[in-house]
Amino acid sequence: MRTEHVITAKGFCRADIETVLDRAAALEAAETSAIDRHPDAVLALLFFEPSTRTRMSFDTAIKRLGGTSIEMGSVEGSSIAKGESLADTVRVVAGYADAIVLRHPSQGAAKMASEFVDVPVINAGDGAGHHPTQTLLDLYTIRKHVGLDDLTIGIMGDLKYGRTVHSLAIALTQFEATQHFISPESLAIPAGVRYDLEEAGASITDHRTLLDILPELDLLYVTRIQRERFPDESEYRAVAGEYGIDLDTLASAADHLRIMHPLPRVDEIDPAVDETDHAIYFEQAHNGIPVRMALLDQVL
């Protein structure tokens, strides 16, 4: 059987996505435990970059399916510190585990890793590339709250380096969503992602300010503008301030607007917004469990 890797959202068709989301919904609604699903499964969590939500939710997901996880610990304490290549690391770990969840700072790392092993590789973030499992939980959250049909979405913040954005925008082409990208010019969607969107016939429009388009949106997906992308603090402050939202910003928003954020947030969303019906970002994070359970259930 062909090994089922999860590398980019480009590999998802609408039916694949809906299968995972349906399975996630069934797992979430189930009154009985899924602990008997994969009692012997071992999931390797290889994180070469910091992670809280993704690592912990995969860890929880495999345990709720009855399996166990193994981790390499810190990069400093592993064979990586001795200069081992990623290719060698995954080849070794593939002998210990039934699937590998990989986060790595290099774009294309998961793709390369998948070429060296015959267990499923799940991309948990490859630098500024892709983050397809975040996209599945984003789609699950959108479907639950707003619906995936006739969706008008605004995606705001760091669209250049934001891997969650790249995967989400590509996956949304399967649902023919109307997509508005809101970012400073220097952080606009990169050419490679734009190429895929145009090839898929996506409806996309670029904006420099949110207020241009806010009243039309069903959903606003906010991402963090990363401090390290700017040459100096003052430039960062200026941009970050312009792309932050608070209760005043939302005055012209539709009542049914929902706001998502892959988290962690820094200053992009004022905590006062958390108390409004617009905010669904914490539930979004919680949805990582049923969605990653569903995905693991499928690939294991």
Next chain:
Amino acid sequence: MSDADNHQLRVSKIRNGTVIDHLTAGQALNVLAILGIDGSSGDTVSVGMNVPSDRLGAKDILKVEGRELTAAEVDVLSLIAPDATINIVREYDVIDKHRVERTDEVTGVLTCPNPPCITNGDEPVRTRFQVLDAGVRCVYCGTIVHEDLATLINT
């Protein structure tokens, strides 16, 4: 020697090697770079640039003694000189003549210009580029390159 001959540069035939004709004008030196030819081997290399051509208006032409192109080299050649013809010469005879063909993918010849691409790490992986209508795209990181492909050639 006739008067006409006095006004033309004479480039002698090669005995064994490759004649690459109908190169896009201005690309001859890039093609030499692809082939890693810098004259240090001592073999004869003739370079003609901006030579008048009925078909192309102007063309470059290369005659390389002692060297036949690999398939990967021809793939890259198709990107920067899509009209090129390749003549393989043995004992002064052209034993094979063909035009380069557009390829779907180029493996191991170009370097990805995106520094954080995994192919620029210390990994046992060859670069792979998908050939688009205009430019090429890294199969690993998705970076698209439209121009100056010759600068990405591994030398």
